[in-house]
Amino acid sequence: MNDEPGQQGAPDVGEQPRGFAEEIGVEWIDLDPDGARARIEVSAKHLQPYGIVHGGVHAALAESLTSAATYFAVKEDGKVAIGQSNDTAFLRPVREGTIEATAVARHRGSTTWIWDVEIRDAEDRLCALCRMTIAVRELRD
Amino acid sequence: MNDEPGQQGAPDVGEQPRGFAEEIGVEWIDLDPDGARARIEVSAKHLQPYGIVHGGVHAALAESLTSAATYFAVKEDGKVAIGQSNDTAFLRPVREGTIEATAVARHRGSTTWIWDVEIRDAEDRLCALCRMTIAVRELRD
Amino acid sequence: MNDEPGQQGAPDVGEQPRGFAEEIGVEWIDLDPDGARARIEVSAKHLQPYGIVHGGVHAALAESLTSAATYFAVKEDGKVAIGQSNDTAFLRPVREGTIEATAVARHRGSTTWIWDVEIRDAEDRLCALCRMTIAVRELRD
Amino acid sequence: MNDEPGQQGAPDVGEQPRGFAEEIGVEWIDLDPDGARARIEVSAKHLQPYGIVHGGVHAALAESLTSAATYFAVKEDGKVAIGQSNDTAFLRPVREGTIEATAVARHRGSTTWIWDVEIRDAEDRLCALCRMTIAVRELRD
Numbered sequence: 001m002n003d004e005p006g007q008q009g010a011p012d013v014g015e016q017p018r019g020f021a022e023e024i025g026v027e028w029i030d031l032d033p034d035g036a037r038a039r040i041e042v043s044a045k046h047l048q049p050y051g052i053v054h055g056g057v058h059a060a061l062a063e064s065l066t067s068a069a070t071y072f073a074v075k076e077d078g079k080v081a082i083g084q085s086n087d088t089a090f091l092r093p094v095r096e097g098t099i100e101a102t103a104v105a106r107h108r109g110s111t112t113w114i115w116d117v118e119i120r121d122a123e124d125r126l127c128a129l130c131r132m133t134i135a136v137r138e139l140r141d
Numbered sequence: 142m143n144d145e146p147g148q149q150g151a152p153d154v155g156e157q158p159r160g161f162a163e164e165i166g167v168e169w170i171d172l173d174p175d176g177a178r179a180r181i182e183v184s185a186k187h188l189q190p191y192g193i194v195h196g197g198v199h200a201a202l203a204e205s206l207t208s209a210a211t212y213f214a215v216k217e218d219g220k221v222a223i224g225q226s227n228d229t230a231f232l233r234p235v236r237e238g239t240i241e242a243t244a245v246a247r248h249r250g251s252t253t254w255i256w257d258v259e260i261r262d263a264e265d266r267l268c269a270l271c272r273m274t275i276a277v278r279e280l281r282d
Numbered sequence: 283m284n285d286e287p288g289q290q291g292a293p294d295v296g297e298q299p300r301g302f303a304e305e306i307g308v309e310w311i312d313l314d315p316d317g318a319r320a321r322i323e324v325s326a327k328h329l330q331p332y333g334i335v336h337g338g339v340h341a342a343l344a345e346s347l348t349s350a351a352t353y354f355a356v357k358e359d360g361k362v363a364i365g366q367s368n369d370t371a372f373l374r375p376v377r378e379g380t381i382e383a384t385a386v387a388r389h390r391g392s393t394t395w396i397w398d399v400e401i402r403d404a405e406d407r408l409c410a411l412c413r414m415t416i417a418v419r420e421l422r423d
Numbered sequence: 424m425n426d427e428p429g430q431q432g433a434p435d436v437g438e439q440p441r442g443f444a445e446e447i448g449v450e451w452i453d454l455d456p457d458g459a460r461a462r463i464e465v466s467a468k469h470l471q472p473y474g475i476v477h478g479g480v481h482a483a484l485a486e487s488l489t490s491a492a493t494y495f496a497v498k499e500d501g502k503v504a505i506g507q508s509n510d511t512a513f514l515r516p517v518r519e520g521t522i523e524a525t526a527v528a529r530h531r532g533s534t535t536w537i538w539d540v541e542i543r544d545a546e547d548r549l550c551a552l553c554r555m556t557i558a559v560r561e562l563r564d
Contacts, residue, residue, distance in 0.1 A: 019188040020195035047160045048208065054161035055208075055224040056201020063196045067189065083196040084535070085556070087228040087369055087510070089396055089413065091389045106411060107373045111534065111558075112507070114371055114411065116398070129388060129396065131371065131413060133508070135534075225394070226415070228369070228510055230537055230554065232530045247552060248514045252393065252417075253366070255512055255552065257539070270529060270537065272512065272554060274367070276393075301470040302477035329442045330490065336443035337486045337506040342479020349471065349478075365478040369510040 021064035024057060028068065033105040033113075036069040040099050052093035055128075059088045061101050062117040062130035069103060070113045070134045081134045084112070088130040097122030103132070111136055162205035165198060169209065174246040174254075177210040181240050193234035196269075200229040202242050203258040203271035210244065211254045211275045222275045225253070229271040238263030244273075252277055303346035306339060310350065315387040315395075318351040322381050334375035337410075341370040343383050344399040344412035351385065352395045352416045363416045366394070370412040379404030385414075393418055444487035447480060451491065456528040456536075459492040463522050475516035478551075482511040484524050485540040485553035492526065493536045493557045504557050507535070511553040520545030526555075534559055 017026040017038075024046065029037035040046065040061055048054040063086050070081035099119050107114040117130040158167040158179075165187065170178035181187065181202055189195040204227050211222035240260050248255040258271035299308040299320075306328065311319035322328065322343055330336040345368050352363035381401050389396040399412035440449040440461075447469065452460035463469065463484055471477040486509050493504035522542050530537040540553035 018190050020186060020198060021189065023186045024197070045161060045164045048162065048205075049159050050221070050223070054201060055204045055227050056165070056197055057161060059200035059204075059227055059229070060195060060197020063200075064189075067196075080191070082191070082234070083231050085228070085230040085508070086196050086200055087226070087413070088200070089226040089389075089415070090224050091391075091396065093223070106408065107371075109373075114373065116411070126388065129398070129413070131369070131411070133371070226367070228554070230530075230556070232532075232537065247549065248512075250514075255514065257552070267529065270539070270554070272510070272552070274512070300472050302468060302480060303471065305468045306479070327443060327446045330444065330487075331441050332503070332505070336483060337490075337509050338447070338479055338483020339443060341482035341486075341509055341511070342477060345478045345482075346471075362473070364473070364516070365513050367510070367512040368478050368482055369508070370482070371508040372506050375505070 017064060017068070020060065024060055026061055026064045031069040031072050033069055033073050033108065036065055036103040038065040038101050042094060042096055042098060052095055053099060055088065055090055058090065058099065058119050058128040059086050059130065061099060061119065062086065062088060062103065062132055065101050066103050066115040066117060066132040066134055069105070070136065074136050078139050079136050080139050081113070081136055084133040084135040086130065086132055088128055090128050092121070092125055092127040094121045094127050099127065109136070158205060158209070161201065165201055167202060167205045172210040172213050174210055174214050174249065177206055177244040179206040179242050183235060183237055183239060193236055194240060196229065196231050199231065199240065199260050199269040200227050200271065202240060202260065203227065203229060203244070203273055206242050207244050207256040207258060207273040207275055210246070211277065215277050219280050220277050221280050222254070222277055225274040225276040227271065227273055229269055231269050233262070233266055233268040235262045235268050240268065250277070299346060299350070302342065306342055308343060308346045313351040313354050315351055315355050315390065318347055318385040320347040320383050324376060324378055324380060334377055335381060337370065337372055340372065340381065340401050340410040341368050341412065343381060343401065344368065344370060344385070344414055347383050348385050348397040348399060348414040348416060351387070352418065355390075356418050360421050361418050362421050363395070363418055366415040366417040368412065368414055370410055372410050374403070374407055374409040376403045376409050381409065391418070440487060440491070443483065447483055449484055449487045452523075454492040454495050456492055456496050456531065459488050459526040461488040461524050465517060465519055465521060475518055476522060478511065478513055481513065481522065481542050481551040482509050482553065484522060484542065485509065485511060485526070485555055488524050489526050489538040489540060489555040489557055492528070493559065497559050501562050502559050503562050504536070504559055507556040507558040509553065509555055511551055513551050515544070515548055515550040517544045517550050522550065532559075
């Protein structure tokens with residue numbers, strides 16, 4: 001990836017979701033790599049034509065959470081975190097309520113982090129699984 | 142998937158994107174399974190904090206396109222199409238302009254369709270690859 | 283999948299690995315869907331040219347285990363289990379000793395089972411992760 | 424990946440498949456990144472209990488081919504190629520004959536190559552699709 005994020009563009013610890021994550025209503029609950037969590041309150045804008053949460057919402061929630069949690073873990077080392085791949089499987093449709101993602105970093109390498117993410121509905125039923133691969137790169141000025 | 146879409150909820154041929162696809166600005170260009178196409182005009186709401194298009198936008202674009210194209214292909218048989226898995230790899234960051242997805246159905250089984258999707262920027266550079274698996278199920282009344 | 287396994291071809295509970303699984307030295311330890319386990323004793327034939335276990339061995343171990351465990355769980359219902367997709371990520375190279383896979387069925391649907399598989403070396407370090415999707419179909423006579 | 428391949432262990436251009444690739448009967452046809460090809464003559468040892476080619480054989484064929492083709496492309500730069508992830512989808516069972524993989528490098532980055540692989544049977548029917556991600560790293564002495 002030939003991305004060159006500037007320091008102005010980098011999020012600060014404690015900051016709220018911005019950009020697309022904010023747009024779709026992501027809320028951070030916890031960014032600890034041993035059990036990061038975020039959620040979305042489901043509304044009409046998240047649904048696809050059958051009235052269930054669009055798969056892209058699940059994918060985006062998982063990616064927002066793991067990108068942010070990786071970033072906060074590596075930024076002290078002058079590194080940035082950029083999504084490399086997002087593999088999301090849909091198990092159970094969600095029509096309303098909330099979706100909450102819980103992510104565990106399964107691999108924390110010098111160039112790659114791999115996360116397992118579970119997404120559950122308001123009744124704590126497993127609705128989607130995601131494996132996110134995040135590339136960790138030096139911050140280039 | 143135990144989804145039970147009603148007939149009212151099913152999209153019609155020629156219809157525009159609705160729900161989350163509309164929310165993020167997806168525009169259909171072509172829904173032919175041999176080369177379906179859709180695009181998004183990139184704006185600030187699609188970006189993540191580094192100023193590049195959020196991976197969830199790529200994933201959602203690919204899923205909207207392939208779900209719709211599968212649906213239109215199988216609806217005459219009284220079937221519905223529901224996303225089963227979305228595996229998206231990010232190759233090149235996009236900062237502005239458009240992203241356009243082109244999708245080819247590689248497998249058109251009675252219970253599963255598998256699509257390969259390429260996403261390119263306004264300069265026709267490959268930016269993301271997606272493999273979408275779409276479950277095809279009987280419409281239950 | 284248009285496979286039509288005959289009853290003669292179906293494995294029996296308690297049977298040992300056969301065919302390719304036997305060829306590569308898979309040993310069942312446990313086929314319970316809540317924590318199925320299998321292992322391979324690593325020898326020269328499992329390595330790629332750099333002297334590390336070939337990724338295909340990890341993928342085949344995960345697939346053998348989850349296919350068998352799904353099969354044993356659904357065969358009472360007259361169903362068969364066939365691999366649909368195998369997504370394996372390689373975290374740490376293995377040069378010798380054993381690799382042991384532990385698999386948990388995360389989704390047990392009527393048409394699809396989804397498994398998370400961890401593969402660890404003899405020192406219990408995580409070396410590969412696999413998500414297996416297994417199609418469950420009626421046994422056709 | 425903390426692999427440290429020695430120079431003795433590195434394959435030479437023109438060399439035949441070794442180790443696990445040789446074990447399962449992989450034959451190189453072409454290692455050009457624009458259309459690499461390899462095949463396996465199917466025999467009893469490649470089958471799973473239902474008499475169809477084991478998914479691990481497809482996965483291993485795709486990985487052998489793309490690892491070798493990446494390696495030959497980057498070795499002049501003093502780099503090595505190591506599998507990072509292998510996502511294989513199974514479309515059509517194969518019972519006999521040959522399986523032949525054709526691979527195209529879709530991304531050739533400084534740290535990652537991404538390949539799309541198609542596997543076809545002797546009648547040229549598409550039987551499996553694989554996306555391989557290969558990490559490219561400096562050869563450490």
